[in-house]
Amino acid sequence: MNTVVTTYHQRIAREKRALILAAATALFLELGYDRTSLARIAERSGVSRATLFKQFPTKAALFDAMVTESWSTAGEEDPPPAGNIVDGLSTIGRRYAELLRRPQMTDLFRIVIAELPRFPELANAQFSQGKMPYFESVRGYLLAEHKAGTVKVDDVELAATQFLGMISNYVFWPALLVPGWEVSAERVAQVVDEAVRTVVARYATTGPSAT
Known part of the structure; x- marks a missing residue:
């Protein structure tokens, strides 16, 4: 009972x-x-x-909870295991695109941007509690692939930024700025696939995982 x-x-x-x-x-x-x-x-x-x-x-505690909630799917799923850079990046890319397309993510960024001049602490919360933990998980995955020998990445932070940026620049930022902007699921999948191909072409070593 x-x-x-x-x-x-x-x-x-x-x-x-x-x-x-x-x-x-x-x-x-x-x-x-x-x-x-x-x-x-x-x-x-x-x-x-x-x-x-x-x-x-406090209102600050409530906003912190909003940030955590908006980025919640990122922390609930472990990065893919190292060993196959194509499969791993595809999984990460799909998760990221899905995360960015959530309405609460767009709402959160709009609040932060609108209030940034008066409340810079909101941007700090969004960056330190939301964006950075997710970024670190992607960075950690690429570092694991580098150690496994599937990729050769001298600057893992830059590579993670490049990969996530290729997805967000098409899937997220236009939706934030342009009313009515919509991207089909098929187009999102294509954007992720092309981002994966670009990173693989730049960083993958020769071998089965690079093909």
């Missing part, structure tokens, strides 16, 4: 958390970060102030 009750309460807590994050995102976009109070977020989300303050005692 206790297990059932605990599971129920955990589910309710997750549901309320999702409502709070959705309300906060909408209000930050609508009113701006500064003009949005925790009390207003509680009202919009339909939860009590006590419930909201229990989960998020």
Whole structure:
């Protein structure tokens, strides 16, 4: 019985958390970060102030949770094992494209860009808690492939930036800046495949994994 009750309460807590994050995102976009109070977020989300303050005692803590939530799929999946650079990069590329196409990712970047002059700490949170952990996972994967001998990369940080940039420059940034910009799933797959081919052509060593 206790297990059932605990599971129920955990589910309710997750549901309320999702409502709070959705309300906060909408209000930050609508009113701006500064003009949005925790009390207003509680009202919009339909939860009590006590419930909201229990989960998020400050607005900064709430924004940090938004960053973590937006990049969550990145931390939940381990990088592919080293040994086949084509398969590994294809997996990473598909994950990254899927991550960037999530509506909450676009919303998060719009909030950060809009509030950057007054609240640079929001950009710092987005970069240090979201972008960089994901980047480090890709960098670590390429380093593992380098050590395995499937690629020869003198500057792993640059190679990771090149690979992710080829995907984001087509899949994400136009959608952030151009209203109504849409990319089909087929086109996304093509963009990822071409990014993989480019990196493999530049860095892969000779052998089965490079073909």
